[in-house]
Amino acid sequence: MVGPPIEDIHFDDAPHVGEFPGPKGRDLLERQEAIDSNAVAYPDHIPLVPDAAKGATIKDVDGNVFLDMFAGIGVLNVGHANPYVMEAVHEQADKLVHTVDFPSEPRLDLIEKLEARAPGDLAGNSKVVFGGPTGSDAIEAAIKLAKYNTGGHGLIAFRGSYHGATSGAMSITGKKDFKEPYAPLLGDVEFAPYPHPYAQDRPPEEAVARSLEEVRAIVEDPYSGLTNPAGIFVEPIQGEGGVVTPPEGFLAGLREIADDNDLPLVVDEIQAGLGRTGQWWASDHYDVTPDIVTTAKALGGVGFPLSATIYHEDLDTWGPGDHAGTYRGHVVAMRAGSRAIEYIEAHDLLAHARDLGAHVRERLRDVNAPLVGDVRGKGLFVGAEFTNPDGTPAADAVKAVQRYCYERGVLVWKAGPHGNVLRLLPPLVLTEAQADTALDVICEAIDHVTAERGATA
Ligand SMILES: Cc1ncc(COP(=O)(O)O)c(C=O)c1O
Structure with missing residues (x-):
């Protein structure tokens, strides 16, 4: 057991x-x-x-x-001080804690586990990068990866979004009073409406259609004002925004727009992922494969700070050190993360x-x-x-x-x-x-x- x-x-x-x-x-x-x-x-x-x-x-x-x-x-997600996780934590903490990105069994085990459970076609075709320990760090990595691979700089995000407290993450966050004192942040971010299932004045399909129309216009309309887009950033369910669960068709529609325009679709699973919604990833409910997935929060098993950015192997164009961070090798957190995944599956x-x-x-x-x-x-x-x-x-x-x-x-x-x-x-x-x-x-x-x-x- x-x-x-x-x-x-x-x-x-x-x-x-x-x-x-x-x-x-x-x-x-x-x-x-x-x-x-x-x-x-x-x-x-x-x-x-x-x-x-x-x-x-x-x-x-x-x-x-x-x-x-x-x-x-x-x-x-597996509870405070889950005993199965804590057993490994104690053992690992006495042995080895920090390795930057030198190989260790816990690191490689966790990468293998994430790769095997990555959403849709990412499973078996993905890479995982560890940067800093927070969700915001994973978002920063995703922004960099999207820009690096497309050569673009424009970012498409959604009203009601929350992606974190660092400058890049705040740039694609909707909450105005949170970021206002630090403006200007990243230039060229456009916010489209996120389809709300509880719009009393219109049926959910209309909210989806309106949102997708906006996103397509931002990307494709020659007069939209956004030059050189680098990616679409979306929460599969908006957490801070109010557990806004988009109607069917929204994520699939974004996938289509991203494909039509050769843009990465970045799905932020920091709050919704790792089993929270009853699937490993919330995007699994919608049968959509993102190009880039950000994860954090539950990843460290019992609350250790650990984040990761999972992405299609075709986007693995970085050279050594192109994305860095001192805390990209917290072995205890990685061991805890693997144990949490095992516990979720076994139970x-x-x-x-x-x-x-x-x-x-x-x-x-x-x-x-x-x-x-x-x-x-x-x-x-x-x-x-x-x-x-x-x-x-x-x-x-x-x-x-x-x-x-x-x-x-x-x-x-x-x-x-x-x-x-x-x-x-x-x-x-x-x-x-x-x-x-x-x-x-x-x-x-x-x-x-x-x-x-x-x-x-
Ligand atoms: C969807 C989402 N993205 C990013 C973040 C930022 O994560 P962190 O607070 O670990 O930087 C959060 C935090 O609540 C979040 O809910």
Whole structure:
């Protein structure tokens, strides 16, 4: 057996909350506020002070135990401190940690595993480059690779996108206030509309057609304004943008435009990939083979920083050192990544994510609260969009739901340009019983917030 079954890898009394943040938690929060950067953001949303974590559960410094329905924002796909992964981590950490890009068994094993599981025709025909450890680094590598191979510089991206916090990644990110202080970033980036499945004024096919028409015009219209395009950059499901799950035909349409114009299609699987959606890659749901795939987050197994850019071998035109980075050889992270892949397969977690995700969405739809305008996602990548009766985004309701859940020991997160999407991305090792316990609280929270709003209307 590859590690213990998913039922056995959690603290068994979650959720279990008393006073929180308790005295130790308050002390650390105060210390953090005094000395840490103003850029710290997560504790502003929920004052969680983690001390230990197992599977889909987190214990805080005062002994409260939470059910984790966001997994470090999609990092801990096989759960916190998964024992099968940790066994290899301990062994490897005592032996060899850093190798730049000298060969090591863990490095080559992971490359082989990624190559074998790469989406569509990339499987068996791909190369993997490790640069820096973050998702943003993988995006930078993808931008460089696209430019290097095409000789172009224009980048096509999408409204609502999030690709990271470095300059290149911010350039193709939609969020204006996030990047505005640093403008100008990369020149020549054009943003097309991302087709939203929840567009009340038009059917989904129309949203797809409109988006594809825009992309084709940006690339092909002689008066589009974008010279010399280098590639199309897209999230197969927009994560930060609000778990926006595009209708059928969108990715396939982008593939066609990219092929017609000899452009690489770059699919950013940093949040959606590595089993999150119930397939190895979200693009697998749409039967589309990208030219370049970026991955990070869950790649380091149990939270080690590791990213990679997987690309068709025909694009492997770089010479030695043409893409570099000191941390391109974190052997412990690579070993952890391989073990996580093995654990996912041995425990059939792709099917589990598909089944449990469908169950989670069904329960959210059953709440039958007018506030919840749309429930969407694939596998255990779940979004519920909250809207007011007049159609405006109900961000305050999502905030209230998050707080209500936190106070009852269930951790949920938010997304969307207006913060009005409740985002669930639990570890794939979440059991059905845990999911139901969490959903009892989440559904109760939605009912509670709905009733409160009714009372003040
Ligand atoms: C789709 C996507 N791309 C890129 C990134 C950037 O990754 P990182 O924060 O590791 O730089 C993120 C982070 O949330 C992401 O969701």
